[in-house]
Amino acid sequence: MSESIPEAILDKISKTTSQLKPQTESQAVSELPLPSYLEQSDAVAKRFEKLKRREVILEVKGLNKQFDTPQGAVVALKDIHFKTHRREFVCVIGPSGCGKSTLIRTLAGLESPSSGEVLLDGKPVFEPGPDRGMVFQGYTLFPWLTIKRNVMFGIEMQGASRATAESEALQWIDLVGLNDFINAYPHQLSGGMKQRVAIARALANKPRILLMDEPFGALDAQTRSKMQANLLEIWRNIDITILFITHDLDEAIYLADRILVLKAHPGEVNELIEVSVPRPRSAQQSISPEFLATKLRLEELIHPKDDDEDALPLQMVRMSEVGDDVEAVE
């Protein structure tokens, strides 16, 4: 299918993937003869059918969250409904401040909802627990524990003996490929390695669902794409459901089965998109028509053309010598 797109246009897209120019990019993309983002190949449609037959792990019903601040009430979440099936990979995406963190913290039990409920395996949750693992954007490894002891922490909290906890922890550390660092302290690791430990630590409790709040947001682009691939690999091999928050559109499309798009003020569900990009996923798919169609749709939802505050024109004055043009060929 991708052969039908003219070479020159493909070139143009890859050059304008910079986040700085969302408008130009979406204009460029919209000139293409793309399929609808709703269009699914048979294989993808079959996968979704199978997915939806799986039992529901997490159900959010009429969730509202309001913060009472001295400046008045802030409605962070308004009437959120969705279901997540077993072994599904859901991404939540939305502009910053739309309530993504509030949503995931409420699911984790770190915030209590103003109204509505969160059901895990049909049972309402009220407080944090080991059945919902969480990976935060900031590195929350315990600085006083070695990598091994960090991963053992949750297992020990469940009442397991030191020995059991240790042998299980070593398996999880092996899974994330950090065997050589079991006795290192967190401050000795790079950001990517810290997040791998955080994933191992959360998975060691064998949670029903793994909640991840922009876990790769602070990593450089290269580390980030490696971590995304690693995460998919882990997800393929373990019975785990993942709810992943991001503000990176490519990340969401690359990882997710379905994408929950939120809009801001108040945080409401805008659309729940089924990603039509077939699995297994690879980085090359980022120029496939399905990928581009989905991305185009996400951009329309997240950066509506009429209210983009960041697109105000710059007041440019030339401050360099005439003729000293950085973009000129001569």
Next chain:
Amino acid sequence: MSGIMSGAKSTGVKSTGNTPITTTSSRSNSAPWFVVRKALSARRATMLTAASFLLPLLIWSIVSYVPFIWHPKIEVVEPGSVSWFKPGMLVDRSVFSEQQALSREANTAQPEGFRANPVYLPAPHKVATAFFTSFTTEPKRRSEQWLHESLWHSITIIFWGFTLSSLIGVPIGILCGTYTAVAKINEPFIEFFRYLPAPAFGALAVAILGIHDGPKIAIIFIGTFFQQVLIVSNTTRKLDIALLEAALTLGAKKIQLLFRVVVPGILPDLYRDQRILLGWAWTYLIVAELIGTSSGITWFITQQARYKNFDNVFAAIIMIGMIGLLIDFLLGRLAKHLFPWEKSQGGI
């Protein structure tokens, strides 16, 4: 606008053209001394540490050994005709020259002497000598203590006062920092109480605890405890809440949260607080030892001051400083082994 721009342009061109290429060696020599929050080279750091002790010593030496600097007194060598002068006596320079003038007019033997500092400023070498002789000088009376016994007594007072305060103050501080309810019931009263000067409780402490070590330990305790609770609770509150949330999502319950996250999480900061508080405990020592029967290093200092042996007084004061510095240095060293996950431990 264009004028400003062209000006900026020309200076820009000039500076790039004239910037000399610095070699590595010349750069390290000319590296600036004052850069905000930047570590110094090891050589400079050692140099400054030495200077921080040598500079005061230098000033002290100049004032002591250079005769025309300060030296407001005259030490009489030869009384001459002045009946009330005695050899070794220190008199003000104005008084001395007055007497000298009088005896010159009367044509009697003139007094002689040399410029000297007051008795309360002994020269460094005298203090250095006293540093050793004070340990070997037998006490004047049988009932009195040797200097090393006095010092040891002071250290035990500090130890018990600080240990008792820590045994109660640290747990209360941690609980205040962890549970708002505990903080609300404790902190307002403690805030009030810490402004009451500890020495004011001296008489009360003697009435309750007798005249020996009891009231002294109590003063150290009162001086330390209330600050300790507030400082420890603040330190506890500064623990990153994200660590507690992470522990909660890993299934930690109340007690586990306290002992497996809060306590180890604040340990390095708590240790640092304790080092600072121990310094405060030392400052209360002098007051504490004056209460009831005077004892310890304070007794030695007041006794020697009474005999005007100010070289001994200075030696004793410096000893207290050195003991404090040594303990802090050892604690700092120990911290490196206790908290291997801390990137840097403060201190000297």
